[in-house]
Amino acid sequence: MKAVQFHKYGDPEVLQLSTKVAKPTPGENQVLIRVMAAGVNPLDTYVRAGDFEEVAFPHTTGFDTAGVVESVGPGVETFAPGDRVYTLKTVTGGCAEFTVADQNYVGHLDKALSFEEGACIGIPYYTAYKALILLARARPGDNVLIHGASGGVGVAATQLAKARGMNVNGTAGTDEGISFAKDNGCMNVFNHRLRGHVNQLVDETDGGGYDVIIEMAAHVNMSNDMELMRRNGRTIIVGSAGEVNVSPSNTMEKESWFRGVSVLSSSPEELVEIRNAIEAGQRSGWVRPRIDSSFPMQKASEAHKLLTSRKGAKGKIIITV
Structure with a gap:
């Protein structure tokens, strides 16, 4: 072959x-x-x-x-x-x-x-489900921020969050990506290459911040994520391409936390749950x-x-x- x-x-x-x-x-x-x-x-x-x-x-x-x-x-x-x-x-x-x-x-x-x-x-939708549902325990009505909303995992996470009744904002790096992410279901999408986008992201939550952040580039955004999370906020790290210098004290008052995700490390029970959810999502139409x-x-x-x-x-x- x-x-x-x-x-x-x-x-x-x-x-x-x-x-x-x-x-x-x-x-x-x-x-x-x-x-x-x-x-x-x-x-x-x-x-x-x-x-x-x-x-x-x-x-x-x-x-x-x-x-x-x-x-x-x-x-x-x-x-x-x-x-x-x-x-x-x-x-x-x-x-x-x-x-x-x-x-x-x-x-x-x-x-x-x-x-x-x-x-x-495969990897995009399973990662999105494990990050958003199994690890972050995101619920209907939560404010969710998806960095890199126009990429493979970002597309899947946006569709899943929207299907579960969450409020979804995102970031992207080009005008085309912003338009694409909005078409995929994000309420608002901001260019993460522009100065001031962090303030815009906070403003979209009326200053309250985000319950859950799905992070594709922790080496770039981790310090900003500390500011963007609300009390008990959760950031799930999907990707990182380098080291980052942050102050852990920024998480203390809010009792917020970061956690990494590896879908290939999932247990058989987790894989069955994710597979069942995605198969149901195909039938109901949110998996697109x-x-x-x-x-x-x-x-x-x-x-x-x-x-x-x-x-x-x-x-x-x-x-x-």
Whole structure:
């Protein structure tokens, strides 16, 4: 089969289309999927660059996929051949014609969504749900701020928060991203590149601040988040690209707190809850993946380049298989 692989860590150029990769076989509790599309996440770029856990070479890139179940291994009861599915983690790599995934990391894909849209679900929607619902315990009526509201996790978090009756504001880095995030459901979106946007964000809550902040760039925003949180406010850190110098005393009077999220560290029980919520969201319509750009397999390196270089996101980057 064909698969996008790399034989050493490095820049996007290390990605190459291999044409004679052995087709994988599912083991116990595993599902073999014929892949139709694969999503590109920041996590994929960290793995490729050697900034995540070590991998064996050659390594097939990709976590998020969408496709059709080809066969199942012993112990699989939730899925059957012919089922439309998505993944948020695979055993053999997602950007390939076939992939094997543990059944805990697979979910059903509703017929209302395309495979390309399905490839946007995995890590972004699972991360959004775990951050907003399981960790932050956000409730209807809460004021929620989503930094990077036009990116993959930002899109999912906005849709989930709005569906749960929360008041959602966001930030983005371009005029296009601001318009995109508003169209996706944010009440107000502010350009985080402009001075004064923090005061604007506070003003939108009548000075009260935010109950929950979903943070994509803690190395940039953490000190501001301390000011933006209200009493008992919670900030969930989805991403950070560096160190930050802050004073913990800023959290004491408000009794606010920060917490990181790692969806791949979720328990089986958490994964089942998230999968059930997202499958229900597909049926009710709040799960509406948004695609920024699409690339064929032979241009996977260009997809990775775009992800790391774009100044403003407008949804998810995918690779068609």
